[in-house]
Amino acid sequence: MDADQQPINYLATSIMTNLKVNVQEHFMQMLLKYINLRMDKKGNMKRLPKWSGARNAFFARLSWIKGLCLSEHVPTEEEYASLSDLQQELLDDILTILPPVAVGADAEPVAYLVTVDAMVLFPAYCRLLRLYEYHGYPQFQAIPLRS
Structure with a gap:
């Protein structure tokens, strides 16, 4: 049995x-x-003119939303209320797939968790693939198989 194990x-x-x-x-x-x-x-990069205030505002907002989604910043009630419907849906989707250790006021940032304990994010990685599929985005292989 040991030889098989x-x-x-x-x-x-x-x-x-x-x-x-x-x-x-x-x-x-x-x-x-x-x-x-x-x-x-x-x-938005194609639609908004380069160096315009609208383009700068879009990218500033995008960067802030990424910080929210990556648990780098927890939004206040006012900040959450300022999100558009799409932004609220996006934030809710991401916070739903993340493990409890990555969500909330005392959460670890996602980048830290990926480095320290990547396997705690493996279920979230698989759920992220489902979100790609749900929205019709190009798929990625969550579990790559070597040939």
């Missing part, structure tokens, strides 16, 4: 390591891309 243990360790590295390398990237897609960053 060693390859199984090696395979299990290899799979877990691969998942952890994948979450560490891609979760933040795919989360930020999702925010950009929902906020139509490319469309």
Whole structure:
């Protein structure tokens, strides 16, 4: 039995390591891309004139929303009320997929969690893929398979 157990243990360790590295390398990237897609960053870049106040305001707002979504800042009641319907939906979607340790007033920033304990974000990574699918965005492979 011991001879059979060693390859199984090696395979299990290899799979877990691969998942952890994948979450560490891609979760933040795919989360930020999702925010950009929902906020139509490319469309606004084409629509708003370069160096205009409206474009600067859009990017400032986008940066602030990303901070909210990544648990870098917890919005006050007034700040939350100032969000558009799309922005509120986006924030709610992201806060729903994140684990409890990444949500709330005493939450750890998502970037910190990805670095320190990536596997706590693995379920959120899979739920993020579902959000991509739900909104019709290009899919990514949450669990890459080597050939």
